[in-house]
Amino acid sequence: xxxxxxxxxxxxxxxxxCVSGGCECHPGWAGERCxxxxxxxxxxxxxxxxxxxxxxxxxxxxxxxVHMFASEMTGDCGVLxxxxxxxxxxxxxxxxxGPYERAGVALAPRSPPHWDSGGVxxxxxxxxxxxxxxxxxLYYMGSANTWDPRDGTHPNCTRRVDxxxxxxxxxxxxxxxxxxxxxxxxxxxxxxxxxxxRAAGDWDYxxxxxxxxxxxxxxxxxxxxxxxxxxxxxxxxxxxxxFDGPCSRLRPASPVLSSRVEDTxxxxxxxxxxxTRPEVLxxxxxxxxxxxxxxxxxWSLDGVRWNDTTRSAGAAYTGAVRWAGAPTAxxxxxxxxxxxxxxxxGDWPAEPGAGGRGxx
Numbered sequence: 001x002x003x004x005x006x007x008x009x010x011x012x013x014x015x016x017x018c019v020s021g022g023c024e025c026h027p028g029w030a031g032e033r034c035x036x037x038x039x040x041x042x043x044x045x046x047x048x049x050x051x052x053x054x055x056x057x058x059x060x061x062x063x064x065x066v067h068m069f070a071s072e073m074t075g076d077c078g079v080l081x082x083x084x085x086x087x088x089x090x091x092x093x094x095x096x097x098g099p100y101e102r103a104g105v106a107l108a109p110r111s112p113p114h115w116d117s118g119g120v121x122x123x124x125x126x127x128x129x130x131x132x133x134x135x136x137x138l139y140y141m142g143s144a145n146t147w148d149p150r151d152g153t154h155p156n157c158t159r160r161v162d163x164x165x166x167x168x169x170x171x172x173x174x175x176x177x178x179x180x181x182x183x184x185x186x187x188x189x190x191x192x193x194x195x196x197x198r199a200a201g202d203w204d205y206x207x208x209x210x211x212x213x214x215x216x217x218x219x220x221x222x223x224x225x226x227x228x229x230x231x232x233x234x235x236x237x238x239x240x241x242x243f244d245g246p247c248s249r250l251r252p253a254s255p256v257l258s259s260r261v262e263d264t265x266x267x268x269x270x271x272x273x274x275x276t277r278p279e280v281l282x283x284x285x286x287x288x289x290x291x292x293x294x295x296x297x298x299w300s301l302d303g304v305r306w307n308d309t310t311r312s313a314g315a316a317y318t319g320a321v322r323w324a325g326a327p328t329a330x331x332x333x334x335x336x337x338x339x340x341x342x343x344x345x346g347d348w349p350a351e352p353g354a355g356g357r358g359x360x
Contacts (some may be wrong), residue, residue: 147174205229
C-alpha cells in the first residue's frame with residue numbers, strides 16, 4: 001500500500017504533519033489524509049430559532065459578544081427567493097455556538113433603481129484597517145428589482161408561493177462598512193465586483209455572487225466568488241488592492257475551482273514560525289447533497305492554483321449530522337452554516353494582516 005504522504009502538503013494542504021509516511025492530523029481535521037472535518041463529540045445543536053427561512057451565517061467576536069450576520073427571507077418566502085426577498089439580519093450571542101438572539105436588520109434591499117434593490121444575501125463580516133482606524137467590512141451579494149411593479153415592493157408567499165423569484169443575472173458583489181457592528185452601514189453606489197467582459201473572453205460574463213474574501217498580511221484581498229457565463233457556473237478569483245477595491249480578475253479566461261463547487265467559505269492558515277509550513281489558503285465549499293457527500297475542501301499557496309482534496313481525500317463532510325442528545329440525521333448542509341466550520345469554538349480571528357486563520 002502506498003504511503004499516505006511524502007510531505008505535509010499531502011495531508012490536505014498542511015492540515016497535518018507527515019510522519020513516517022502517514023498524516024498526523026491537526027486539531028479539527030481527521031482522515032487518512034486529514035481531509036475530513038472532525039466534529040465535536042458533544043454533537044450539534046440549534047444556534048438560532050426563527051420562523052423565517054435563514055441561510056448561512058458569518059460570526060465574529062467583539063469583546064465578550066459574538067456577532068453573526070445571516071440571510072433571512074421575507075414575506076414567508078423560501079430560500080429560492082434569495083434574489084427577491086433576502087435581507088441581512090444581525091444576531092448576537094455570548095458563545096460562538098449560541099444560542100443567538102436577533103438584534104435587528106443590518107442590510108435590507110434598497111429602493112429601485114439601486115443595484116441592490118432586489119435581494120441582499122450571503123453576508124461575510126471582517127475587521128479591517130482603513131487609514132488609522134478600524135472598520136467592520138460586510139461583504140454581500142446584491143441583486144436588482146427587475147420585476148413588475150418596480151416600486152420597491154417584494155414578493156409575498158404567505159398564501160401561495162409567488163413565482164417571482166428575482167433576477168439572477170443581476171447578481172453582484174457589494175460592500176458595506178461601519179465603525180460599529182451595530183451600524184449604521186454605509187453602502188457603495190456601485191458593486192465592488194461585477195460580471196466579466198464577454199468580448200474580452202472573460203468566462204463569468206453574466207453575473208457574480210457569494211464572495212469569499214481572504215484578507216492577506218500585506219493588506220490586499222484575494223476574493224473567491226461564484227461566477228456564471230452561459231452554461232458554466234463555477235468559482236473564480238480576483239485580487240483587490242484594498243479591502244474596498246479596486247478588484248481585478250487573476251484568471252479571467254477560466255474558473256479556479258470546478259463547476260461542481262459553489263458557495264465557498266475560506267480562511268488563511270499562517271506560516272509556521274520555524275519556516276516548515278508556508279502560508280496556506282483554505283476553502284470549504286458546497287459540493288453535493290445528502291448523506292454521502294455535502295462539502296468539499298481545497299487549498300492553495302497563491303489563490304490561483306487550487307488543490308481539490310475532495311477528489312484525493314474524500315468529502316470534507318457529509319449531510320449526516322449527529323445532534324446532541326438525538327440520533328444522527330441526514331440533512332442538506334452548506335459550508336457557510338455555523339455547524340459546518342472546523343474547530344470553531346476556540347478559533348477566533350487575529351487582527352487583519354497578522355496572518356491568523358481569520359474566520360470568517
